[in-house]
Amino acid sequence: MDNCIFCKIVNGEIPSRIIYEDEHVIAFHDINPIAPIHILLIPRLHISSFNDILPENKELMGHMAWVSKEIAKQNKIDEKGYRIVFNCGEHGGQEVYHLHAHILGGRLLGGLVKR
Amino acid sequence: MDNCIFCKIVNGEIPSRIIYEDEHVIAFHDINPIAPIHILLIPRLHISSFNDILPENKELMGHMAWVSKEIAKQNKIDEKGYRIVFNCGEHGGQEVYHLHAHILGGRLLGGLVKR
Numbered sequence: 001m002d003n004c005i006f007c008k009i010v011n012g013e014i015p016s017r018i019i020y021e022d023e024h025v026i027a028f029h030d031i032n033p034i035a036p037i038h039i040l041l042i043p044r045l046h047i048s049s050f051n052d053i054l055p056e057n058k059e060l061m062g063h064m065a066w067v068s069k070e071i072a073k074q075n076k077i078d079e080k081g082y083r084i085v086f087n088c089g090e091h092g093g094q095e096v097y098h099l100h101a102h103i104l105g106g107r108l109l110g111g112l113v114k115r
Numbered sequence: 116m117d118n119c120i121f122c123k124i125v126n127g128e129i130p131s132r133i134i135y136e137d138e139h140v141i142a143f144h145d146i147n148p149i150a151p152i153h154i155l156l157i158p159r160l161h162i163s164s165f166n167d168i169l170p171e172n173k174e175l176m177g178h179m180a181w182v183s184k185e186i187a188k189q190n191k192i193d194e195k196g197y198r199i200v201f202n203c204g205e206h207g208g209q210e211v212y213h214l215h216a217h218i219l220g221g222r223l224l225g226g227l228v229k230r
Contacts (some may be wrong), residue, residue, distance in 0.1 A: 034228055051193050053184050062177030069168050072203070078166050081204020085227045088187070089196020091220055093227065104228055105206055112200045112208065112217060113149055114225025 001046045006098035010044050020071055024063055027071055027103075036106025037075050037082070041068055047099040050088035068103055077105030083112070116161045121213035125159050135186055139178055142186055142218075151221025152190050152197070156183055162214040165203035183218055192220030198227070 001007045008014040009028065016028040019039060030038040043060055047053060053061060065084075072078045082105030087094040116122045123129040124143065131143040134154060145153040158175055162168060168176060180199075187193045197220030202209040 034226070034230065050180075050184055050197075050199060051187070053181055055181060058177030058181050059173070060177070061180035062173030062175070065165075065176035065180070066168055066170060066173050069165055072166070077206070079204070081202075081206035081209065082165075083203065083207040083228065084165060084201040086199040087196075087224075087227065088198065089194070091192070091196035091223050092198040093224060094196065102227060108206050109202075109208060110229025111149070112202065112227065113198065113219055115149065 001098070004046060004096075004098050006042050006096055006100065007046055010042070020067065020074070022067070024060055025067055027067070030102070035104045035109060037077050037104065039071055039075070039103040041071065041101040041103060042098060048097045049094060049099060050086050050092075052099070064101055068101055071103055072105065075103075075105070081105065083109050085112075116213070119161060119211075119213050121157050121211055121215065122161055125157070135182065135189070137182070139175055140182055142182070145217070150219045150224060152192050152219065154186055154190070154218040156186065156216040156218060157213060163212045164209060164214060165201050165207075167214070179216055183216055186218055187220065190218075190220070196220065198224050200227075 009016045018028045020027040027041040085102040124131045133143045135142040142156040200217040
């Protein structure tokens with residue numbers, strides 16, 4: 001997708017601190033971390049949001065779950081714990097319209113929404 | 116698993132407000148909602164936490180993603196937006212050790228962790 005910042009990261013047009021990549025996904029450090037570990041995991045395929053997941057993307061989504069857990073382990077947040085978040089749309093606070101998982105850890109994270 | 120409250124919901128030993136079920140997963144309203152829509156989606160299979168996802172669970176995890184999105188649509192939070200959260204371990208704030216996705220919506224959700 002033209003003008004999609006995450007597609008530009010996938011294509012190497014914008015630099016990022018990549019920590020994991022395979023043929024389906026890429027993970028890199030969030031440029032505005034809100035926790036000591038704040039990694040974004042994205043599919044190479046442009047899927048705009050969680051709303052746009054199709055049945056044929058199930059395999060990809062399962063792979064993202066597995067990779068998220070492996071990334072948590074590699075970053076040594078698996079024992080103390082972490083949070084995986086997908087924001088969708090305005091109420092969810094989605095900022096970039098290319099599906100991504102936030103992998104958050106390194107401290108006690110507190111509430112999962114604002115009360 | 117004995118003494119797992121979510122396994123008891125799966126087995127019908129504890130009542131819950133089930134809103135969706137199929138052969139792999141069950142979804143029900145959280146008893147302590149923190150948003151107007153707060154649904155928990157769990158696999159029938161006992162997986163203790165996100166850390167315990169095995170490669171053979173990828174298909175199940177992909178199915179959970181797809182079902183989460185369908186539940187968002189059925190509960191009319193797809194257009195305004197929503198958040199999907201997996202908490203793992205102490206830092207993540209996991210309360211029940213049977214893997215579950217929180218599906219949250221119905222209002223602007225704010226920060227995805229406590230700052």
